[in-house]
Amino acid sequence: MASAPAEKWWKNSIIYQIYPASFKDSNGDGIGDLNGILSELDYIASLGVDAIWICPMYDSPQYDMGYDISDYQKVYAPYGTVEDMQTLIDACHAKGLRIILDLVVNHTSHEHAWFKESRSSKTSAKRDWYIWRPAKYDANGKRCPPNNWRAIFGGSAWEWDETTEEYYLHLFCVEQPDLNWENPDVRKTVHKDVMEFWLNKGVDGFRVDTVNMYSKDPAYPDAPVLSPESETQVAFSLFCNGPRIHEYIREMNEVLEKYDAMTVGELAQTPTMEGVLRYVSAAKKELNMVFSFDVVDLGMGKDYKFLTGKRNWALPEMKTAIQRTQNILNGTDGWTTVFMENHDQARSVSRFGSDKTPEARDASAKMLAIFQCTLSGTQFVYQGQEIGMVNAPEEWGVEEYKDVDSTNYYHMVREMSNNDPDKLKEALQAMQHLARDHSRLPMQWSAEPNAGFSPPSAKPWMRAHDNHTEINVQAQNDNSSSVLSFWKKMLRLRKEYADLFVFGIFELLDEQNGEVFSYMKKSGGKSVLVALNFSDTPQKVEQVEGRGWELLISSVGEEASAGDANLQPWEGRIYEASF
Incomplete structure (x- = not known):
């Protein structure tokens, strides 16, 4: 069974994720900043969350929105300074909030001093800090990359460097060269100059970016050819979950344990429960939990994520994906996470609910709140999710x-x-x-120009959504029937029923139903039934009839649901066992 609720603070925690560039612009330059976050700590605390996670705020040339770091010990100037960061850490703690940062150490920016030194010559003291390989040549003498690996953002994962006439590996952008974790000096420097630098300033843990990519197949072989028309091939099996990955993460954990710091790893391409448990089993002493991609990858193209149709997934597929992540808690010493949005995903209402009309949008936002708040594990809520923000309009170019x-x-x-x-x-x-x-669209604070994210006279780095006049914090804060009010209610209920919602065992019902997602949560002889209508037509809840279930909460209101056997479009309900 899962551990007792009191064991670790991060288990029964709700963590609010902040994307600094888009949260709140305090100085009118069109870019969100640390002082903007500081100014809204009361709002964040009012949600009922326990911690905040801040996406990379380190110095960066911003080719990949801060995930290309040029100096781990400095803050990106438009966001503020290291002193501002210290003020924010202290202010969070004063409000009873913990704070975690992004740890991005699979790669650096090409502008990092380490890489500049590494690429300066083949005899550089830091040459082996990155992954360099000579060219291959085809039968016609044409220069080719060392292998056929495709970078995650497309194109070859190798870039030719004229200065030293070798290729370097970059699993992401050309501007994000991969560090060579085989080198013990790299690992020691990451531990001391990155992790401990911020842990000593009081951060409470890290979300660990691309955590299973540090160890690659040491032979760097070609990936299987699945797309004969392409020069590059998908190569996840060769650079994820490599032979030394668990050794590297155990070393990191030895540093983290000294500070009682939490970790949540970004774990792509690890589809089996056994594979995930190798990272999150408490006995292994590696990571506290991970983000598995089972749910958020639904409907994405296999070759390129965008090569797919809209809503190209069926509800039974979602049920299977949820069951995989929930089953990690059943009879193991592992832990899991609950999330449907983050900075790398489109909005959950647009993907899994409906944004066709305001009514459907609000209904599905509330239904998804019930969904997320009743699943076991540590819950993560992304900025704007709590007010039902949706994808950019289709008319945008x-x-x-x-x-x-x-x-x-x-x-x-x-x-x-x-x-x-x-x-x-x-x-x-x-x-x-x-x-x-x-x-990454600006957080919608009010109906004012720029959604209250930036002063009206500023030009935000991204355009505010056209619907900010109707979807915003100010409009929803004092409205008891708003999406925001419902999220707050559900977050309170999650805490109240933590034994079931956070720690309970998940039992899937009616697996093949394509419209209704229903499941039970069980703990210590207590049970709840959750029924969610993932359609725009009324649906029957089969499991309620003839059983002793009492309605605990409905996303459309208990009065509207009382005595109605049918779920309304996009409605969610929780029933409590009275037997």
């Missing part, structure tokens, strides 16, 4: 998309299709559904 993942894909389609307008329209439609940009 490609010029509104800023993320490298989106723009790289659009440019690739443009080149491969010779500017075919139909192909470009398809690409934009896919981006409108799945782009990371949607989660």
Whole structure:
């Protein structure tokens, strides 16, 4: 069974994720900043959360929105200073909030001093801090990369460097060279100059970026050819979960344990429970928990995530994905997470609910709140999720998309299709559904220009959503029927019923039902039934009839649901066992 609620603070915690550039602009330069976060700590605390996670605020040239770090001991100047960061850490603690940071150490920026030194010559003292390989040559003498690996944002994972005439590995952007974790000096420096630098300032833990990519297949072989028409191939099996990965993470944990710091790892491409448990088993002393991608990858293309149709998933697939992440707690010493949004995902209402009408949008936002608040594990809520923010409008053109993942894909389609307008329209439609940009639109604080994110006279780095006049914190704060009020209610209920909602065992019901997602949560002889309508038509709740269930909460209101055997469109309900 899962551990007792009092064992570790992070188990029964709700963590609020903040994307600094888009949260609150305090000085009118159009970019969110640390003082903006500081100014809204009362709001954050009012939600009932226990901690905040701040996406990378380190110094960076921002090719990948701060996930390309040029100095781990400095703050990106538009966000503030190290002193501002210390003020924020202390202010969080004064309010009873913990604070975790992003730990991005699979790669650095190409502008980091380490990489500048590494690429300066083949005899550089830091040459082996990154992954360098000589070119290959084909039968015609043409220079080729060391292997056929495809970078996660497209194109080759290798970049030719003229200075030393070798290739370096970059699993992400060209501007994000991978560190060589085989080198013990790299690992020691990461522990001391990155992790301990911030732990000594009082941070309470880390979300560990791309945590299973540090160890690659040491032979760097070609990936299997699944797309014969492409020069590059998907290679996750060769750079995820490599032979030394668990050794590296245990070493990191030895540092973290001294500070009682929590970790949550970003664990892509680890589909089996056995694989995940190797990272999160308490006995292994590696990570406290991980983000598995089972749910958020639903409907994405296999070759490129954007090569897919809109809502290209079925509810039974979601049920299977949820069951995989929930089962980690059943009879093991592992732990799991609950999330449906983050800075790398489109908005959950648009992906898994409905944003077609205001009524459907609000209903599905509340239903998804019930869903997320009743699943076991540590819960993560992304900024704007609590007010039901949705994807950018379909009318927006490609010029509104800023993320490298989106723009790289659009440019690739443009080149491969010779500017075919139909192909470009398809690409934009896919981006409108799945782009990371949607989660990065400015937080909607009020109906004022720029959504209250920036002063009206400023030009925000990303355009505020057109619907900010109706979806915003100010409008919802004092409205008892708003999405925000319902999220607060559910977060309180999650704490009240922690034995069931946070620590309970998940039991899936009616697996093949394509409209209703229903499950039970059980703990110590107590049970609740959760029924969620993932459709825009009324649906029957089969499990309630003839049983002793009492309605605990409904996303449309208990009075509206009383005595009605049918779930309304996008309604969620929780029933408490009275037997």
